[in-house]
Amino acid sequence: MTAFDIVTSGFLISALRSATPLTFALVGETLTQRTGVINLGLEGQLLVGAMCAYAMTAAWGNPWLGLVAGAIAGMALSAVHAALVVGTRANQFASGLAVWMLGFGLSAYYGSSLVGRKIESFESIVPKSVADLPVLGSVIAGLTPTVVLAVLIVPVSALWLWRTRTGLRWRAVGESPEDARAAGANPSLIRIQAILLGGLLSGLGGAALSVDYTRTWAEGMSAGRGLVAVGLVIVARWNPWWTFPAALLFGGAEALSLRLQTADANVSAHLLHCLPYVASLAILTLTYVRGRVSSAPAGLRAVMDR
Amino acid sequence: MKLRNMLRSLVATVAIAAAGASSAQTIGYIYVGPEKDYGYNTSHDLGRQFVEKSIAGTKTLHVENIPETAEVSRVMERMIKSGASIVFATSYGYLDYAIELGKKYPKVAFMHAGGLKLGDNVGTYWANSDDAIYLGGMAAGAVSKSGKLGFIAAFPIPQVVRSINAFTLGAQAVNPKVTTTVVWTGGWLDPAKEAEAANSLIDAGVDVIGEQVDSPITIAQTAEKRGIYVVGKDVDVAKFAPKAVLTGASWNWGPTMVKVVKEIQAGTWKPSHIRGDLKDGTVVLDPFGPAVTDTVRKSILARKADILADKFEVWSGPLTRQNGAEILPAGKAMPMEMLESMDFFVKGVIGTVK
Structure with a gap:
């Protein structure tokens, strides 16, 4: 097996697996930010999602129940952000940080008895024999339900945001809440919905991380992926269509940094670990150099300038 | 933060x-x-x-x-x-x-x-857990069919580099041809990366993985799922991955702590560097998993007896670097400074310390 084979064999599916939890969180945060709200609490929502999903799966033996529990838990935690930001007009950054810490603490406390529990989880959705197919065989054979769900959620959310009346209303609120109100929309209600939807999706991302991807619960296991998702929203230029390439870029770079080591690439591991961040920064710089800087919702700028 | x-x-x-x-x-x-x-x-x-x-x-x-x-x-x-x-x-x-x-x-x-x-x-x-990790490496070398071992570790610091070398030397004592491919995760606790590192190694043909991250649990569970084996460290996680765990090097701090506390309470304590190892029981070789055959168990336990009786020393020559350069000639023991600041891999390890 050559170095090239080792990198390519299973690389695509490994990139997809890495990108899956990130995609859920990223799509959710993109939709939230489209209405003019930033939620830094994503990291905490991922953690409670992961913890609750793992607990549910361990207790009932059904990973689907786990996904549902994770989604609900993420949404419940994001309700704190909604209440603070929309209800009391609290500073969005402070509120997001509070949600992050709350999620970290709650998941650590209630998750401590789950460490080391074993769960039965998803199997590949296609028969094993598919793996022998040339080129894409290993990718198709490695597909689990959460990977497929992550891939599907991208076009659904994009079409919904760009092609439906409610999507239009959400975008309008993000551009200018005043104008949206004048046009008959209720900005507060829409922002609450957007925060809760973001919470639901990030909870689902956490569930994918613990129940499907690692089949482990560990305190703080999201290891910064929530913050990365907040950053990748900019790389994806607040466009749900671009969330998947952005998540795949990051997940792919992460998978590559590990695979290059198994292929004896003889590159310093410290440099390899920078790869996902360097790649994201490079894309960000490239797209901004090419202009169209103003893809951020105008309402979001009000948050930044305040 | x-x-x-x-x-x-x-x-x-x-x-x-x-x-x-x-x-x-x-x-x-x-x-x-x-x-x-x-x-x-x-x-x-x-x-x-x-x-x-x-x-x-x-x-x-x-x-x-x-x-x-x-x-x-x-x-x-x-x-x-x-x-x-x-x-x-x-x-x-x-x-x-x-x-x-x-x-x-x-x-x-x-x-x-x-x-x-x-x-x-x-x-x-x-x-010092090197002896126990060496014995775990013997189990890895004996069980591996592909002759390709992997090691998932957090950071390239001397304590970890020692573990990787000891693991490899133990495996080579059983099968001189084995190699150990090292993957650094860049964090003591990042289960997603640990799982992905394990998957990458398995895809590359590795069938036994050693580890030194915060907890062996994610790697052990990934190995169990993919049908390969692990050698653990710090705490025995065999009950979470009963088929995959071959053995491991666990800490047993209790007796040392009790001894110190009793000395302090009796007023006889003088501050010193207390250093334990396999011999005094501060480090334990975990029970063998079902994949380790009786013959292999016997040879590992025989080597363990040699270590306990000071008849065998892990860090003794001949030792060569990755590139074949000599570290120690035959029969020479490794100096303490070299051991405590180890920044090189022995022959058979694939990866970089930098």
């Missing part, structure tokens, strides 16, 4: 206050990570529980998730004010804070894990 630290110190204050009244027999424990990580911190917490069980009338306080910052001084001071007369600072980066605080509280005894500095009332304890 500031906020996170504040939250932690709040939790720590409550935990210490809840533990309540002062007593000459109160002992404080501080962990850098979760006490239930099923890894390094759990091993120290098992030691704490052993102390509480073994010495009647002893009460322990423990606080988890304390970063290696000035925060640890504050936690130690609060413990002392709550009556702790002995403090176990269990993480490497706590050393300078323990030394500093030792000057301020001369009547309190401090025990630090792994440090190389002493104070008038600051001692250290640590144990």
Whole structure:
């Protein structure tokens, strides 16, 4: 097996697996930010999602129940952000940080008895024999339900945001809440919905991380992926269509940094670990150099300038 | 991060206050990570529980998730004010804070894990797990069909580099042709990366994985799922991956801690560097998993007996570097400085230390 084979064999599916939890969180945060709200609490929502999903799966033996529990838990935690930001007009950054810490603490406390529990989880959705197919065989054979769900959620959310009346209303609120109100929309209600939807999706991302991807619960296991998702929203230029390439870029770079080591690439591991961040920064710089800087919702700028 | 630290110190204050009244027999424990990580911190917490069980009338306080910052001084001071007369600072980066605080509280005894500095009332304890990891490597070398081993580790520091080399040397003692491919994850705890690193190694044909991250649990469970094997470290996780775990090198801090505490209480304690190993039982070779055959078990146990009887030394020549250059000629033992600052891989390891 050559170095090239080792990198390519299973690389695509490994990139997809890495990108899956990130995609859920990223799509959710993109939709939230489209209405003019930033939620830094994503990291905490991922953690409670992961913890609750793992607990549910361990207790009932059904990973689907786990996904549902994770989604609900993420949404419940994001309700704190909604209440603070929309209800009391609290500073969005402070509120997001509070949600992050709350999620970290709650998941650590209630998750401590789950460490080391074993769960039965998803199997590949296609028969094993598919793996022998040339080129894409290993990718198709490695597909689990959460990977497929992550891939599907991208076009659904994009079409919904760009092609439906409610999507239009959400975008309008993000551009200018005043104008949206004048046009008959209720900005507060829409922002609450957007925060809760973001919470639901990030909870689902956490569930994918613990129940499907690692089949482990560990305190703080999201290891910064929530913050990365907040950053990748900019790389994806607040466009749900671009969330998947952005998540795949990051997940792919992460998978590559590990695979290059198994292929004896003889590159310093410290440099390899920078790869996902360097790649994201490079894309960000490239797209901004090419202009169209103003893809951020105008309402979001009000948050930044305040 | 500031906020996170504040939250932690709040939790720590409550935990210490809840533990309540002062007593000459109160002992404080501080962990850098979760006490239930099923890894390094759990091993120290098992030691704490052993102390509480073994010495009647002893009460322990423990606080988890304390970063290696000035925060640890504050936690130690609060413990002392709550009556702790002995403090176990269990993480490497706590050393300078323990030394500093030792000057301020001369009547309190401090025990630090792994440090190389002493104070008038600051001692250290640590144990050398190389022998046990070498024996685990023998199991790996014997069980591997592909001759390709993997090792998933957090950071290229000497303690970890030693483990990787010891693992490889043990495996080569059984099958001289084996190689160990190293994957660094760049973090002590990142289950997603650990799982992905394991998957990458397995895809590349590796069929036994050694590890040195915070806890072996994710890697062991990934190995169990993919039908390959692991050699663990810090805490035995065989019950979570019964087929995959071959054996492991676990800590057994309890007896050392009890001995020190008894000495301190009797007034005979003098600060020193206490160093344990496989011989004195501070490091334990975990029970073998079902994949290790009787013949292999016998040869590993025979080698273990040789180590215990000082008839075999892991770090002795001939040893060669990755590129074939000589490290030690045949029959020569490795000098202490070289061992403690190890920054090279032996022949058969695939990867970079940089």
